[in-house]
Amino acid sequence: MADELYSLTIHEAAGMLRRGELSSVALTEAVLDRVVAVDNDVKAYLALTPEAALADAAAADALFAAADDPARLPALLGIPLAVKDVILVEGVPTTCGSRILEDFMPPYEATVTAKLRAAGAVILGKTNTDEFAMGSSTENSAYFTTHNPWDLSRVPGGSSGGSAAAVAAGECLGALGSDTGGSVRQPAGLCGVVGLKPTYGRVSRYGLVAFASSLDQIGPLARDVTDAALLLNTIAGYDPRDSTSMNVPVPDYRAALTGDVRGLRVGVPREYFIDGMQPQVEQAVRAAIDTLAALGAEVVEIRLPNTEHALPVYYLIAPAEASANLARFDGVRYGLRHPDAETMWQGYTMTRGAGFGPEVKRRIMLGTYALSAGYYDAYYLKAQQVRTLLKQDFDQAFQQVDVIACPTSPTTAFKIGEKADDPLSMYLADVFTLSLNLAGNCGLSLPCGFDAAGLPIGLQLIGPAFGEGTILRAAHAYEQATDWHLQRPMLNNMPAD
Amino acid sequence: MSLTTADVEHIAHLARLELTTDEIEQYRRQLSDILAHFDVLAQVDTSAIAPTASVLSLRSVMRRDEVRPGLSTEDALANAPDSADGFFRVPAIFGDDANGG
Incomplete structure (x- = not known):
């Protein structure tokens, strides 16, 4: 081939x-x-x-x-x-x-x-x-x-x-x-x-x-x-x-x-090697880090202590922003308009009810809730504050190291349908990737091995803001x-x- | 955090989403589960932490106030579900008791 x-x-x-x-x-x-x-x-x-x-x-x-x-x-x-x-x-x-x-x-x-x-x-x-x-x-x-x-x-x-x-x-x-x-x-x-x-x-x-x-x-x-x-x-x-x-x-x-x-200087964050991750993924990523060390990189263990909060922070902030962004799909200027809508109000609700799929509706609901009166401080504002802590974690880490190395995902590819009915378990597939977006860093994934079933494993290399040249060089x-x-x-x- | 059916109906109303009875019950369960998982954030001390809305420092971007070509009326209306005389056409808003409040 x-x-x-x-x-x-x-x-x-x-x-x-x-x-x-x-x-x-x-x-x-x-x-x-x-x-x-x-x-x-x-x-x-x-x-x-x-x-x-x-x-x-x-x-x-x-x-x-x-x-x-x-x-x-x-x-x-x-x-x-x-x-x-x-x-x-x-x-x-x-x-x-x-x-x-x-x-x-x-x-x-x-x-x-x-x-x-x-x-x-x-x-x-x-x-x-x-x-x-x-x-x-x-x-x-x-x-x-x-x-x-x-x-x-x-x-x-x-x-x-x-x-x-x-x-x-x-x-x-x-x-x-x-x-x-x-x-x-x-x-x-x-x-x-x-x-x-x-x-x-x-x-x-x-x-x-x-x-x-x-x-x-x-x-x-x-x-x-x-x-x-x-x-x-x-x-x-x-x-x-x-x-x-x-x-x-x-x-x-x-x-x-x-x-x-x-x-x-390659940092390895302890928090990115967690219970429940596929052992072959951890082995392949650790072997890749050993390869970087053999090539002359200096490997340092680092801490990103707020990592466990990244998932809830992301799944409050991203849906909140999505609920505002997707308000534009109202059946007026472009896209679907429900044919049975007789009033302006129905034009909004019926069009959006019929036009969006289950996950989009779920996130619009979650984001709307996080932004709604009475819950804004407890959810959306709180998530933005913890986002600051996540960013501080990375800022401090990048004073010690040039690149952070970790898995891209906790497992290799899962079966179609395996997580489809369990939104939380699907959200966990992003547990190692989403903190970068919250902190504004760059990152890449590249192949670093295969599991016993022949499925690819990804090594994630994270760099500071505008550090693309460094992570590309390491990769x-x-x-x-x-x-x-x-x-x-x-x-x-x-x-x- | 456990949501009631009324909570879910209120959120759907704010989000302008028509949901079936089954969807309301499904989202009530799923959103309650998801929010319970997120309660861990309440334990983080953020009393002295400023919120981050964007990783970029906020700044205003100015440009010259000059006329430039933009989207033509024809292009802007090309995807409209309904239009007339150069406008988007929608059902009447006033005189409608079912406006959802």
């Missing part, structure tokens, strides 16, 4: 395109053929745009043919990519995995996809997501559940499960997701790919349908660390159309991949010393059930 065009990394394909060994049209056709071959089983895509993709690929090929110096062309020129369906791509339906936006056609383009297009990337389509990015398995998509390419009876993680599965299955060379509490890193870990959540403010949120505005960030999913760096290079940067994007210079993240971690050095990232799922041998 490693010889197949669809399994190339972005940087491998970019080299072949520049040397005239491959055309973007041939590459895009190979990836689209792969989608036809496997997506009935994987179900990563909500919408495919093959005609537009092949036209963009032909345009890229024309640029390669006309270039005097192909090395100077953008790294993503002619590269087929997928975009999570919570990001607006003009002219392509955006559903957010929800019935309430079933027929929504975006009238404008997200900044991140405009940047991909300006770099000449080929957008293949929109990938599946838990409804409004609320979930950890894609089971909350109103349309269908995506299947994990390593075992089709298991979830790919979520909410960016469609993007992670598409990257793992060879249905694109890289993808964008969004991460509010782990929604890029957790599915990346469960699908054996690299997923990066940038620092809050690093990447523009313009054109990302808002879930929790103080936590949401768009991030790349890719087959290796170099590809993640190339994608981040393209999407990062200040955007005047997002008042929370930060005007901080964007370094060349690929240049940060020196392979050298000698003297890098790349680890990747160079191991071959987990070269493993591909044997999809063709697997029966769908």
